[in-house]
Amino acid sequence: MIRANAEELIRKSIARFVDREIIPRAQEIDNKKEFPIEILKQIAEMGVFGIRYPKEKGGAGGNTTLYCIICEELARGLMSVAAITAMQCLMGTNFLFHFGTDQMRQTYFYPAMRGEKFSCFCLTEPEAGSDLGAVSTSAKKTEDGYMVNGLKTWVTNGPIADFFTVLCQTNPAKKFRGLNFFFIPRDTPGVSVSQPFETLGTVTTKMSEVAFSNVHIPEDYRLGQEGQGLDNLMTILAEIRSMTAALAIGLQRAALADSIRYAQEREAFGRPIGKYQLIQAKVANMATQLEASRLMTYRATRMIDQGIPCMTEASMAKYFATEAACTAADECTRIFGAYGYSMEYNAQRYYRDSRFLLNGGGTHEILQTNIARWAGL
Amino acid sequence: MDIIVLVKQVPNTTDVKLDEKTGSLIREGLESILNPDDRHALEAAVQLKEATKGHVTVVSMGPPQAIEVLTEAIGMGVDQGILLSDTAFAGADTWATSSTLGKAIQQIGKFDLIICGRQAIDGDTAQIGPQVADYLHVPQVTYVAEIDNIDEKSVIVKRRLEDGYEMVESELPALLTVISEINKPRYPDVGKMIAACHEDASIKTWNAADIGVTVHEVGLAGSLTHVIKTYVPKFKRQGEIIEGDTKAVVRELIQKLGRSEGSTACKAVAAACRLEAS
Numbered sequence: 318m319i320r321a322n323a324e325e326l327i328r329k330s331i332a333r334f335v336d337r338e339i340i341p342r343a344q345e346i347d348n349k350k351e352f353p354i355e356i357l358k359q360i361a362e363m364g365v366f367g368i369r370y371p372k373e374k375g376g377a378g379g380n381t382t383l384y385c386i387i388c389e390e391l392a393r394g395l396m397s398v399a400a401i402t403a404m405q406c407l408m409g410t411n412f413l414f415h416f417g418t419d420q421m422r423q424t425y426f427y428p429a430m431r432g433e434k435f436s437c438f439c440l441t442e443p444e445a446g447s448d449l450g451a452v453s454t455s456a457k458k459t460e461d462g463y464m465v466n467g468l469k470t471w472v473t474n475g476p477i478a479d480f481f482t483v484l485c486q487t488n489p490a491k492k493f494r495g496l497n498f499f500f501i502p503r504d505t506p507g508v509s510v511s512q513p514f515e516t517l518g519t520v521t522t523k524m525s526e527v528a529f530s531n532v533h534i535p536e537d538y539r540l541g542q543e544g545q546g547l548d549n550l551m552t553i554l555a556e557i558r559s560m561t562a563a564l565a566i567g568l569q570r571a572a573l574a575d576s577i578r579y580a581q582e583r584e585a586f587g588r589p590i591g592k593y594q595l596i597q598a599k600v601a602n603m604a605t606q607l608e609a610s611r612l613m614t615y616r617a618t619r620m621i622d623q624g625i626p627c628m629t630e631a632s633m634a635k636y637f638a639t640e641a642a643c644t645a646a647d648e649c650t651r652i653f654g655a656y657g658y659s660m661e662y663n664a665q666r667y668y669r670d671s672r673f674l675l676n677g678g679g680t681h682e683i684l685q686t687n688i689a690r691w692a693g694l
Numbered sequence: 695m696d697i698i699v700l701v702k703q704v705p706n707t708t709d710v711k712l713d714e715k716t717g718s719l720i721r722e723g724l725e726s727i728l729n730p731d732d733r734h735a736l737e738a739a740v741q742l743k744e745a746t747k748g749h750v751t752v753v754s755m756g757p758p759q760a761i762e763v764l765t766e767a768i769g770m771g772v773d774q775g776i777l778l779s780d781t782a783f784a785g786a787d788t789w790a791t792s793s794t795l796g797k798a799i800q801q802i803g804k805f806d807l808i809i810c811g812r813q814a815i816d817g818d819t820a821q822i823g824p825q826v827a828d829y830l831h832v833p834q835v836t837y838v839a840e841i842d843n844i845d846e847k848s849v850i851v852k853r854r855l856e857d858g859y860e861m862v863e864s865e866l867p868a869l870l871t872v873i874s875e876i877n878k879p880r881y882p883d884v885g886k887m888i889a890a891c892h893e894d895a896s897i898k899t900w901n902a903a904d905i906g907v908t909v910h911e912v913g914l915a916g917s918l919t920h921v922i923k924t925y926v927p928k929f930k931r932q933g934e935i936i937e938g939d940t941k942a943v944v945r946e947l948i949q950k951l952g953r954s955e956g957s958t959a960c961k962a963v964a965a966a967c968r969l970e971a972s
């Protein structure tokens with residue numbers, strides 16, 4: 318039986334979309350700094366938001382590798398579009414999908430798959446970033462549910478989200494064992510969202526603070542068993558890290574392609590600058606790091622797809638690919654000379670957007686600390 | 695309404711390069727894509743399906759990797775695909791291609807409408823649609839820019855001419871070849887493509903025996919034409935268009951002709967121009 322290869326086909330199909338619909342307009346979208354709703358609607362129409370979920374449950378029947386391939390291709394076009402898509406496919410909807418009631422899925426999950434509702438993921442607080450044990454947003458048991466109070470920050474999609482997955486502390490005495498995820502629709506009384514932050518990169522992805530003041534939610538809005546919040550987070554952490562690595566690969570590819578094109582066109586001292594060995598060295602390093610990033614990232618995604626634990630592999634991939642993306646963006650701005658500093662070219666955007674990748678899924682200091690520990694130190 | 699769409703997988707270039715020795719297309723390094731016009735044919739079919747609760751079958755003759763374009767077609771909303779693949783089909787000329795496609799359509803059975811792209815970007819002949827219509831003895835309308843109206847018995851379409859359009863009515867079953875202005879094709883649904891990659895139900899593969907032909911009737915053996923030589927024409931002389939104010943143009947032309955070696959004809963033109971200018 319002859320069959321097409323799903324990975325090649327999906328990559329080609331999304332790449333075609335990115336080349337035609339995103340790349341020609343990327344600068345314009347970025348300049349406007351507006352939430353790119355039109356592009357996201359098109360992405361929803363292709364069924365992308367359901368890529369990780371089974372077909373019989375409203376998804377597209379893909380897996381982590383396909384999810385990461387899509388994230389990579391979108392990031393090659395515009396990081397903010399890729400970031401919002403990545404959020405909608407994974408962190409924003411995962412716990413609702415697994416632990417929500419049928420009614421919650423009907424009202425929020427399926428519309429999210431169709432791009433009619435947007436999601437987000439609230440872990441970070443002003444006093445709790447890397448250290449999730451310090452999360453202080455509280456969910457106090459009431460007679461018929463929970464009362465939530467606290468402040469979340471750096472909430473990607475916060476300004477536009479229709480519902481929130483929020484990490485709360487139900488019992489401070491239990492520390493990590495008191496952490497639980499809760500589902501909170503935006504229109505619940507007591508929820509308020511700040512103005513979007515002014516940010517360096519991914520300027521069309523909106524981030525904000527989200528405040529919860531005496532927010533009353535029913536019992537079944539707790540996503541997962543009591544005390545399992547951190548364990549549940551661990552079930553998707555390797556996937557979050559692999560996805561971030563895939564976004565970094567997309568950015569590396571964009572920076573490399575622009576660098577090569579420019580190095581062939583731009584002449585100095587009577588020759589294209591690509592003829593100079595110092596420029597060649599930059600391109601060679603970018604290409605090599607890109608190749609290594611690919612091998613590390615898709616090794617991790619295949620392990621996830623086979624159910625093999627791979628926190629080490631995924632963490633290394635995220636750390637390596639993101640550093641490589643930051644380097645590639647930096648080198649790209651150098652190859653472009655003064656034009657790397659101009660807002661007219663993409664190079665500056667790659668440079669700004671590369672910083673987006675550093676924090677999500679764990680800072681590199683945290684990742685390095687973990688990797689060293691796993692290495693035996 | 696039963697609709698059949700014919701699609702071809704082509705190399706992703708309009709700048710087809712030929713191997714001077716073998717005369718065949720150089721495909722190395724070129725990615726394969728769904729022929730651009732055929733994407734519009736698929737969109738037209740899927741729109742009709744949605745409007746009439748119809749059923750769409752997509753057919754392609756090609757090597758095994760042409761399964762890709764059929765899977766893409768499924769992603770766009772087509773119900774089933776048929777890949778005509780057999781080493782016996784290789785080397786077909788347009789006649790052998792059309793008659794093989796025609797046989798396959800007869801094998802499928804009932805249809806109301808066949809939709810093709812106008813032209814493939816590699817072979818570039820625009821012959822397949824018309825020849826398939828002829829093989830099946832159904833009316834054809836080429837260069838369709840809009841399907842204006844369709845019912846069980848007939849279709850009215852807007853057809854592109856060199857300097858305008860004409861409205862044409864045809865009885866069904868019929869064959870249409872469409873041009874890109876007919877619609878904006880949707881992007882394929884990832885879930886439908888993934889499903890088609892993992893199950894056998896949606897795309898079948900047929901070989902020569904499956905469509906009831908002998909190997910002598912198809913492919914190179916069944917071709918009525920044979921390419922003796924293929925070559926890229928060499929442009930020794932290139933035309934040049936001089937634009938601007940008439941007098942300035944004439945002056946420049948005279949100068950250019952004067953500078954060239956000058957055949958008798960050139961000299962005559964130069965003289966005529968001089969007369970005109972004065």
Ligand SMILES: Cc1cc2nc3c(=O)[nH]c(=O)nc-3n(C[C@H](O)[C@H](O)[C@H](O)COP(=O)(O)OP(=O)(O)OC[C@H]3O[C@@H](n4cnc5c(N)ncnc54)[C@H](O)[C@@H]3O)c2cc1C
Nearest residue numbers: 438439440441446447448471472473673676677680682683
């Ligand atoms: C663009 C963007 C989008 C984001 N989106 C979201 C979101 O949607 N949801 C969400 O919940 N959060 C989000 N965040 C927040 C992100 O998860 C945090 O920034 C991250 O967890 C780090 O927390 P912090 O910024 O408070 O840094 P801190 O934890 O305060 O760290 C500050 C510095 O100290 C280092 N450091 C901390 N602890 C150690 C240690 N033990 N050893 C060595 N060094 C250490 C860090 O690596 C860092 O360099 C986003 C952040 C950004 C920039």
Ligand SMILES: Cc1cc2nc3c(=O)[nH]c(=O)nc-3n(C[C@H](O)[C@H](O)[C@H](O)COP(=O)(O)OP(=O)(O)OC[C@H]3O[C@@H](n4cnc5c(N)ncnc54)[C@H](O)[C@@H]3O)c2cc1C
Nearest residue numbers: 700719755787788791810811813814817818819820821822
């Ligand atoms: C290297 C090379 C050698 C060739 N040798 C010969 C030869 O010896 N003699 C000769 O006459 N021709 C030859 N051909 C042409 C070849 O037969 C044609 O490519 C083929 O028949 C299709 O014609 P076309 O590409 O012009 O398609 P067109 O007629 O331009 O295509 C129009 C439409 O027909 C449909 N269609 C076309 N091909 C297919 C297909 N395979 N399956 C399903 N639908 C299809 C599509 O809807 C398409 O949009 C050769 C071509 C090449 C590239």
